[in-house]
Structures are given as C-alpha cells and as structure tokens.
Amino acid sequence: MIPKTMHAMVLTGHGGLDKLVHQKDWPVPSPGPGEVLVKVGACGVNNMDLNARTGWYGSTVTEGMTEQVALEGAPAGATDLGNWNREEFTFPRIQGSAIAGTIVAVGEGTEPDRVGQRVMVDPVLRDEQLPFQARGVGSIGSDTDGGFAEYAAVPASSAIQVKAKISFVELAGFPVSHNTAEEMLARANVQAGDKVVVRGAGGGVGTALVQLARIRGATVLAIASAEKEAEVRALGASEFVARDVEDQTAAVVSVFGRRGVGVLCDVVGGESSMEMLSLLRRGGRFVTSGALAGPFARVDLREIIYKDLQILGIASPEIETTANLVRYIEAGQITAHVDRVFPLTQLREAQRAFAEKKFIGKLVIQVSEDDLSGCPVL
Known part of the structure; x- marks a missing residue:
C-alpha cells in the first residue's frame, strides 16, 4: 500500500x-x-x-x-x-x-x-x-x-x-555519470586504437569514461589526484598523470607524443582545459561535460582551425545511450x-x-x- x-x-x-x-x-x-x-x-x-x-x-x-x-x-x-x-x-x-x-x-x-x-x-x-x-x-x-x-x-x-x-x-x-560519459565517447566517435586522455578521472563521470573507453578498445591516459592512481588504473587506465604535476600537457606528451592524442575528455574545465588542445592530433576531438574548475578559458582558435578539430559539449545524453548502459550492466561489463x-x-x-x-x-x-x-x- x-x-x-x-x-x-x-x-x-x-x-x-x-x-x-x-x-x-x-x-x-x-x-x-x-x-x-x-x-x-x-x-x-x-x-x-x-x-x-x-x-x-x-x-x-x-x-x-x-x-x-x-x-x-x-x-x-x-x-x-x-x-x-x-x-x-x-x-x-x-x-x-x-x-x-x-x-x-x-x-x-x-x-x-x-x-x-x-x-x-x-x-x-x-x-x-x-x-x-x-x-x-x-x-x-x-x-x-x-x-x-x-x-x-x-x-x-x-x-x-x-x-x-x-x-x-x-x-x-550509473545515471548522470555513466550516461554522460557514454554520450561523450559516442559523439566523439571513440574507437579501438584511439588514444584517449581523461581529465578528472577520479570522479563519477571520469571513472565511467575510463571504463567505457576501454570497452571501446581505446588506450586511456587518466589525469587525477595522485592518491587515486591505483584505483583508476584498476578501472582500465593504461597510463596515469597526477593532477598536481607542474605541467600536465608535458606529462601527456611524454607518454603519447606531441599531437598524439585522438580524443581529450574533460570534466574539469578552467583555463588549462583549452591549453591542452595542443595535445590533439589533426582531426582530434575535444569533448567536455564540466567546468567545475572554472567556466571560462582562453582558446587559440588556430589550434581548432588549422588542425580541423571538433569541440563537443555534452549535457543531455540521448535515451539510446542509457539503453546501451543497461546492456553493459546486465552483461557485467561495467561497475x-x-x-x-x-x-x-x-x-x-x-x-x-x-x-x-x-x-x-x-x-x-x-x-x-x-x-x-x-x-x-x-
């Protein structure tokens, strides 16, 4: 009753x-x-x-x-x-x-x-x-x-x-975090072999991005606080950069090379988010769903124009995305x-x-x- x-x-x-x-x-x-x-x-x-x-x-x-x-x-x-x-x-x-x-x-x-x-x-x-x-x-x-x-x-x-x-x-x-993450990866067309950087990998959307990108066959470099490294790697990150390093961009370059990243997933925002566009290869994709470190950032438009980049904002995942998540859950592929x-x-x-x-x-x-x-x- x-x-x-x-x-x-x-x-x-x-x-x-x-x-x-x-x-x-x-x-x-x-x-x-x-x-x-x-x-x-x-x-x-x-x-x-x-x-x-x-x-x-x-x-x-x-x-x-x-x-x-x-x-x-x-x-x-x-x-x-x-x-x-x-x-x-x-x-x-x-x-x-x-x-x-x-x-x-x-x-x-x-x-x-x-x-x-x-x-x-x-x-x-x-x-x-x-x-x-x-x-x-x-x-x-x-x-x-x-x-x-x-x-x-x-x-x-x-x-x-x-x-x-x-x-x-x-x-x-799962709701909000994982369907946001799955929508980010779907719209950025993440595929097997892609090199993906996840900035803010310790939170709900970030941990989901790590898992879901690995399901798609991507190689994941996660950026999060140093104390979260072991758990983030256990979720599927092949590489890790501590959030408090002096130069995150240089740290990623040391792993993937200059302009070696296919997709940059950002759930942090702030000024440094746009600085990291230099990591992307030609035709790379920058996809964001958060700006908690700050809603404003300066951008060098030449990075976008002359490298043919895509910039994607995600706020409202499609219903099909949640249906995909349910299939992953029922198959035991994600936690x-x-x-x-x-x-x-x-x-x-x-x-x-x-x-x-x-x-x-x-x-x-x-x-x-x-x-x-x-x-x-x-």
Whole structure:
C-alpha cells in the first residue's frame, strides 16, 4: 500500500547546505499520464545537485565550483540563478537525478504490468519533437522533483528495467555519470586504437569514461589526484598523470607524443582545459561535460582551425545511450565505483563530502532497504 506522505529532503532556495530541509510528512506524488511512481531505493549524488542548489549556473558566476561555493552558495550579488536551461528554479524542489528503485504504480496510458519492475531512471527530460541533440529540455531533480525522497514520479519512458542482480545502491551510481560519459565517447566517435586522455578521472563521470573507453578498445591516459592512481588504473587506465604535476600537457606528451592524442575528455574545465588542445592530433576531438574548475578559458582558435578539430559539449545524453548502459550492466561489463553511502537524512553530509572531493567514483544516498532475492536476471 502506498502511503500518502513520505520523508523527503527538500531544497527551499538557492544557497548553502542549510537550504536542504528534511521533511517527514511530504505528500507522495501521484503518477500523471505517461508516468510511473518509483519507490526510491537509492539516489546518486552528482555535480548538478550542487550546481543547482548553490546557483552556480548563474551567468554572472565567474569562479569554479570551489568548496566554499559548494557549502555556502553562489557569491553575493550573483544573478540569473536558474538551472542549466537558464530558467528560474521553482521552490520547493526535491533534487536527485540518479534514481534507482521499484515501480509501484502507473499513470494513465502506462502498462500496468510495469508495477514491480526494478528500474534505473534516465534523468533527461526530452521533447521528442525537437532535433537530435536539442531534445533535452530539462532534468529530473531540477525541472521536476527527483529521488532524494521515498517516492518519485517520473516519465515511464525514462524508467528503464534492469534485469541484473545488482543493488539499488550500485544501480544509482550509473545515471548522470555513466550516461554522460557514454554520450561523450559516442559523439566523439571513440574507437579501438584511439588514444584517449581523461581529465578528472577520479570522479563519477571520469571513472565511467575510463571504463567505457576501454570497452571501446581505446588506450586511456587518466589525469587525477595522485592518491587515486591505483584505483583508476584498476578501472582500465593504461597510463596515469597526477593532477598536481607542474605541467600536465608535458606529462601527456611524454607518454603519447606531441599531437598524439585522438580524443581529450574533460570534466574539469578552467583555463588549462583549452591549453591542452595542443595535445590533439589533426582531426582530434575535444569533448567536455564540466567546468567545475572554472567556466571560462582562453582558446587559440588556430589550434581548432588549422588542425580541423571538433569541440563537443555534452549535457543531455540521448535515451539510446542509457539503453546501451543497461546492456553493459546486465552483461557485467561495467561497475559503478561507490565510495560511500549515506542515509537520506544525511544528504547535507553527503554533499559536504562531495564538495571536499576526497573520494573516487560515486557517493550514493540509500533511501530504503533493498531485497535482491526476487531480482530478475537475464
């Protein structure tokens, strides 16, 4: 029986961690037409949660996502504090885009036999009438309520059944990070034999990039903090450069040679991201999905023009990308490296730990107990 109220961590406005408030009797949503109601088992923590809460997406914010911004919110005087679509948030809002759980009810027009399915939720809200790469018009947990609560109503098409014996905690480590990574590699056309540099290889998207690039047969050089080297190599990186070396570009050149890189995957941003374009060979691809070290960088246009480079920005993976991930998961080809698990009531603590960046892979909020005994398998 579905209760009328639930526990939820509710975002009450842009700002610091104090804007996240635990509510014990929040109304359980009802699934509308074309929706399903998911009993949330777990929900991953991602950069977009902090970006939206703090107001970092605002166009007048010029600094990166520093620990101070992550904990206290955007600088005083920042304006246009909308989401990545540059529209204003509405509050209160339940965040949490990386949902894993069980379908417990369906809305009008949805097959009733979906009740009971264990699912991973694709976080992107799409308008299928728009062209390819323009369909992503929003995100669960930003434009609609998400998974930092006991129940979430989501589009039925976004709730993808996973037939594998895998806990909700691990399953919640895949949405957002892994489908972003897979979309980056797909659009950059990474193939066997490519030399790929992953900048920011210790986080959720970075660890996913390492694994997924190796599945495609690429040789991966990972850049991350020195203490993460062993774990990043275990995920599939053949080469490693410590983030704090004096000259990252020179360190990569010593491994792959000058202009020897086919694809540069960047989830960090900042001034040095554009400096690393010199690593790319002719026809190389620079693909980015993050700017946490800073949203601005100077670029030498000659690097792009005279080497026929491609520059790709990734924010809204296609639904087919998430379907690919499910196939990888069901085949046991990839894992979500979950570093730590927090209960729902400790979302503030989880976001604090996320801001400190002293973890590898994923931080996950466990919302309810998980029973794998009846888990379907292929």
